[in-house]
Amino acid sequence: MKDNIALIGFMGSGKSTIGRILAKYMDMKFIDIDKMIAAREKKSIPEIFSEKGEQYFRKLERDIVKEESLNNNIVIATGGGVIIDNENIKNLKETSFVVYLDCTIECIYERVKNSKTRPLLNVENMFEKIQELHQKRELLYKISSDFIIKIDSNSNMYDTAEKIKKA
Ligand code: S3P
Numbered sequence: 001m002k003d004n005i006a007l008i009g010f011m012g013s014g015k016s017t018i019g020r021i022l023a024k025y026m027d028m029k030f031i032d033i034d035k036m037i038a039a040r041e042k043k044s045i046p047e048i049f050s051e052k053g054e055q056y057f058r059k060l061e062r063d064i065v066k067e068e069s070l071n072n073n074i075v076i077a078t079g080g081g082v083i084i085d086n087e088n089i090k091n092l093k094e095t096s097f098v099v100y101l102d103c104t105i106e107c108i109y110e111r112v113k114n115s116k117t118r119p120l121l122n123v124e125n126m127f128e129k130i131q132e133l134h135q136k137r138e139l140l141y142k143i144s145s146d147f148i149i150k151i152d153s154n155s156n157m158y159d160t161a162e163k164i165k166k167a
Pocket of ligand 1: 078118
């Protein structure tokens with residue numbers, strides 16, 4: 001039964017911030033998959049990537065998405081790469097109303113350009129890397145979602161949460 005809400009979207013699209021607001025509006029519990037991964041490993045996400053590798057991170061991500069999907073009445077903020085795994089898409093779609101925060105590339109870049117916590121964007125030409133990854137993932141975000149919200153630098157997170165609540 002779809003009684004959770006899962007937020008998907010690229011890094012920097014606002015999944016955690018909007019998820020927390022939405023959970024308050026809906027009187028639901030909020031969980032953040034990346035935070036749970038970090039807590040389970042007792043390491044930051046960059047440490048997990050550099051010490052154990054992306055495959056190891058993806059396995060943890062898959063396990064935690066599976067476990068948390070079994071919950072009821074929760075708002076789930078996912079990591080931006082959750083949709084690259086078919087099992088994650090299946091688990092989320094079966095149990096959650098999946099919302100894609102469709103943020104423009106320019107807005108994503110503005111939000112993440114000074115971030116040091118995203119190992120996949122820790123490259124010289126970050127804007128090009130965002131474009132490349134975004135292009136690879138866009139269709140997956142779209143086909144994984146029940147509802148799409150467009151976001152740009154003028155968007156207000158409270159309005160976005162309100163729109164999701166209405167949907
Ligand atoms: C990732 C996104 C990150 C985090 C990890 C990998 C990705 O989460 O899960 O660095 O593959 O897009 P955010 O979307 O919260 O930044």
